Amino acid sequence: MAYKLVCGIETHIELATKTKIFCGCTTQFGGEPNTHCCPVCTGQPGALPVLNKQVIAYAVRAGLAVHCDINNNSHMDRKNYVYPDLPKAYQISQFDEPVCINGYVELDSGKKIRIERIHIEEDAGKLVHDGGYTYVDYNRGGVPLIEIVSMADIETPQEAREYAEKLQLIMRNVGVSDCKMQEGSMRCDVNVSLHHEGEPWGTRTEIKNINSLSNIVRAMELEMERQEDILDAGEKVIQSTMRYDANSDTVYVLRSKENADDYRYFPEPDILRFYISPEMVEDIRASLPELPDSKLKRYIEMGLPENNARLIYKYKNVTAFFDSAVNEGASASNVLNMIIGTIYATLQTEEDKENFEIRTTSHQLAGLVKLIDTKKIRANKAKEVLAQMLESGKDVTEYVKAEDMAGLSDEDLKALCQGAVDANPKAVEDIKNGKDKAINVMFGYVMKNSRGKADVTKAEAIIRDIIGV
Numbered sequence: 001m002a003y004k005l006v007c008g009i010e011t012h013i014e015l016a017t018k019t020k021i022f023c024g025c026t027t028q029f030g031g032e033p034n035t036h037c038c039p040v041c042t043g044q045p046g047a048l049p050v051l052n053k054q055v056i057a058y059a060v061r062a063g064l065a066v067h068c069d070i071n072n073n074s075h076m077d078r079k080n081y082v083y084p085d086l087p088k089a090y091q092i093s094q095f096d097e098p099v100c101i102n103g104y105v106e107l108d109s110g111k112k113i114r115i116e117r118i119h120i121e122e123d124a125g126k127l128v129h130d131g132g133y134t135y136v137d138y139n140r141g142g143v144p145l146i147e148i149v150s151m152a153d154i155e156t157p158q159e160a161r162e163y164a165e166k167l168q169l170i171m172r173n174v175g176v177s178d179c180k181m182q183e184g185s186m187r188c189d190v191n192v193s194l195h196h197e198g199e200p201w202g203t204r205t206e207i208k209n210i211n212s213l214s215n216i217v218r219a220m221e222l223e224m225e226r227q228e229d230i231l232d233a234g235e236k237v238i239q240s241t242m243r244y245d246a247n248s249d250t251v252y253v254l255r256s257k258e259n260a261d262d263y264r265y266f267p268e269p270d271i272l273r274f275y276i277s278p279e280m281v282e283d284i285r286a287s288l289p290e291l292p293d294s295k296l297k298r299y300i301e302m303g304l305p306e307n308n309a310r311l312i313y314k315y316k317n318v319t320a321f322f323d324s325a326v327n328e329g330a331s332a333s334n335v336l337n338m339i340i341g342t343i344y345a346t347l348q349t350e351e352d353k354e355n356f357e358i359r360t361t362s363h364q365l366a367g368l369v370k371l372i373d374t375k376k377i378r379a380n381k382a383k384e385v386l387a388q389m390l391e392s393g394k395d396v397t398e399y400v401k402a403e404d405m406a407g408l409s410d411e412d413l414k415a416l417c418q419g420a421v422d423a424n425p426k427a428v429e430d431i432k433n434g435k436d437k438a439i440n441v442m443f444g445y446v447m448k449n450s451r452g453k454a455d456v457t458k459a460e461a462i463i464r465d466i467i468g469v
Helices: 053-065 157-174 213-232 278-287 292-301 316-327 332-346 350-355 362-373 379-392 410-423 425-432 436-449 456-467
Strands: 004-014 077-080 090-093 100-106 112-122 126-130 133-137 144-150 186-195 205-210 240-245 250-256
Touching (some): 053 112, 053 157, 100 157, 157 186, 157 213, 157 292, 213 240, 316 332, 316 362, 332 362, 332 379, 410 436, 410 456, 425 436, 425 456, 436 456
Antiparallel strands (some): 004 186, 077 090, 100 112, 126 133, 186 205
């Protein structure tokens, strides 16, 4: 009998504040080791934390974006454990009164992955292993996090990936984090257990700190195979903390898994309880932008093909550019085609698309697209012009002159079509013999000699009339 997967994910997301959660140190990524830290974030005796109000606002913003209820009364707790990346031997986190509870993320299938809670906490430092030695860099210590804890509603590795990707899109879209998994600003801990249908859930293991969407799938597949082998052998899965190594493509046990009791949670004595007013919550709710799924639905309702709309909807800056060009009167379909067909050719990575730093403005693109919409220039010509605009940052008028936009008269088009027929007798014979593709030779002649101005549909009708087919 096949095993059923039970999976929940704990997602740690670094918030986009300028300073850390309890002190004024910068949250900027990188820097020389141990240069972005102070007595507070390194836990020196006598140093007292002060809660960053923006962290609370971002947590509320994140919670509302995934349909959570907000706890008006909340507080911080101490989570006690000893590890070299945590110099004060406890982490300031939240236990019984998180900021957000009871949300969900909806998958494309319509299935809702429930969110149990979102709480705020400080990040730990980073261990660096080099040449047989282990070093500690405390720059990341004290960077503000939200931890988004899903319910165990995920039933396949593909659902896990989609859930994590949708979280990433939503959090980027509402501006609480850049969610760059390659830089550690979004990390997933994936809980995996197996059981047979109708039987109690199996013992779970937790794969820590997965740093890419594809690695979520692969790590889960390997851990499911490992647990299946253990269960098929009649043995028991031991509750453990696991690590996935992408270089060796393996999962391995780090340590036996701690329970909540092991952390000896208690209220943080150095930070007062805090109150989140209903007015603050509603102000944040009113400031939320259109969310990715709603944006995708709107684009499809505009008549855009779903596959093409999916190529832009997840990039906040791209969609702002697209919407701005369309709002200036350019057709949505042609704006989209220019973005994915020409602009994307200059953007090599996902990060390039997220940043969308190009020289051409949405106003300039709208001006170009309107020339296509009014049939003053052909789409192929427009793509050539856009490539030049992207390189120079100049307006369309620098590349498209009045004579380029002058239409081709019916008489001139008929003359060109007659010339195409006269110049290609073999193609004429092929067309008469039923080889319709031969007419492309005629189109090439007409388009070349009209400098791309000819209407291909009209040209085809005229050529067929001349040939008599």
